[in-house]
Amino acid sequence: MTGFVHEPFDSHGFRRVLGSFPTGVTVVTSRAPDGRRVGMTASSFNSVSLDPPLVLWSVRRKSGLCDVFSNAARWAIHVLSKDQVDLSVRFASNSEERFSGLALDEGLGGVPILAGCVGVLQCARYAAYDGGDHVIMVGKVKAFYHREGEPLLFHEGRYAGLSSATEQAYRALRSRIVSMRIPSGGRFKEGDLLGEIGLSAMAIREALDRLCAQGLVTAMPFGSYQVVPITPKHVKDSFDVLESIAPSLFSLAVRKASQKVVNDICRSLSDELRAWEAGTQTGDLWLDCCQRLFELMLEMADNEHYLALWRRMSGVNERLWRIAFDHALAPPAIAITRDFIVAVRERDHPTVMSLVQRFVQDSRDLVLSVLESASPTKHDDAAEHHMPCDNRYRDFRPTQNTTEHASPCHSEYGYPTPA
Structure with missing residues (x-):
């Protein structure tokens, strides 16, 4: 062979x-x-x-x-x-x-x-x-x-014991939460989703349990659920952790990666850039590319501390990045990526760290700016105007007096040693 x-x-x-x-x-x-x-x-x-x-x-x-x-x-x-x-x-x-x-x-x-x-x-x-x-x-x-x-x-980095119906329900619900079609802090009941998603109550329940475990959704009294709200404190805490691990993670990965892997990363990113310049790349696809790149770096770094933090934060960060990419982060990210390709190819660790840190800081500043402009205390309709929310979920919108709620993983952010 x-x-x-x-x-x-x-x-x-x-x-x-x-x-x-x-x-x-x-x-x-x-x-x-x-x-x-x-x-x-x-x-x-x-x-x-x-x-x-x-x-x-x-x-x-x-x-x-x-x-x-x-x-x-x-x-x-x-x-x-x-x-x-x-x-x-x-x-x-x-x-x-x-x-x-x-x-x-x-x-x-x-x-x-x-x-x-x-x-x-x-x-x-x-x-x-x-x-x-x-x-x-x-x-x-x-x-x-x-x-x-x-x-x-x-199997292959994900749970495989779930039924296909549960997996479909999970992907459908996660997509709605990450894309903000079900808005931050929105409340809903399991029955509200049955007609639209078209899957069994059992599949939806199992999918909701999985989302709760990931810190995207919280089970509430009387059989209702709430999408964990994105608050300025939530954003700052999330990006503080990301800023503390991402630069070192990427630098470690670039140092440990084989030349073949480095070449593959640079080739993949170059293809994504050409697709964007040709107008065939979308913000969603670019976001997917960034997610894949981060996961690849995690694998190459082979560091349990970083991996444990990323697993707890992945769903939360995806929502935050979605807001940023929906509000014009993609063009600056592309400029950073051009420099990143050169730095990775040359294994220039300090430059890799600097570029990743800049990307995280720009993302945080933009998300905070969006949240500030969408604050209901400034404009009752601002959240609906600024956040990409599906009209079918209008009733899921949180009221103005919704209290800040930290996700299960939010309280764990910090620098513990993983088990």
Whole structure:
């Protein structure tokens, strides 16, 4: 066979081939020496032996919980069901409130047990092995639980255990929120969406659960939902985090990338520029290009801290960038991109950092300006005039006295070490 990539190869390509193998999703829980409940999402679970009953999973050495799990006498592995995307996202974050509000039981050794999983294995430490940048943990199963149900799957960087109807509902709702057709702070009920989206109530409910886990939507009393409002404080906090990680992230990625990857990035960006100049590129496509570029940089940087932050912020940032691109950010971004291509090709790290920082700052200033001009306190109709809102969602508009509401991930912004 031809086409094999031989050593040394870049981590970007290696990650892609690993991602082609679908895995289940688990949450591993335990107790820290000080009694704290700890937990993290892991897809590296596998069976080892029937006699004795052994299973394994691995924890990244750079994880903030590596020492805790490496020294724990017991832990529990929870096999998530397809409707537990929210748990997967929650335990992949850095929140100190991972267990807040969850229905919990106490297992062997006081290990917290999550409800609703298709399987739970309570394990005692059996062995630990060096696994490169991971520690391989082997546990002896002391008790287990199983129920019928479909597991949550992860494939090529996304959840694959959702039904096609759920995926359609999720994409449709996310598009409406990100494009501001359902405006910032707007409230609605599940039934309001049934006729327009044309999918089942179950699919819409599962999609809303996923959006809640991403911090784009909040469940409200009496079966209603609210799109997390975009406030000036929200914008400043989001872009402050972005400004703190993006320049270093891009610089690290450019340093670590192979020459082939660098050439591919420059070629792709040059194609996008030519399409824009020819009038065949739209703001939406340019935004998609920027999103893909950022995700590619994350893969190349191979840094768990940056990846965890980006996963929590991606939906929020997409909305903020959508506002910016809808209000003439694209032309300045194109000028920055021309310089960026040259800097990447020459691996000029200081210039890459400077350009990315400028792009983030310009985006923040423009979004804040748009929000300021659209403030209802200045002009009752301003929000409708400035924000691209579909008339069918007019009734979803928030009232003037809508209070500021921080998304679940908003309160976590900062610089924690991810699990």
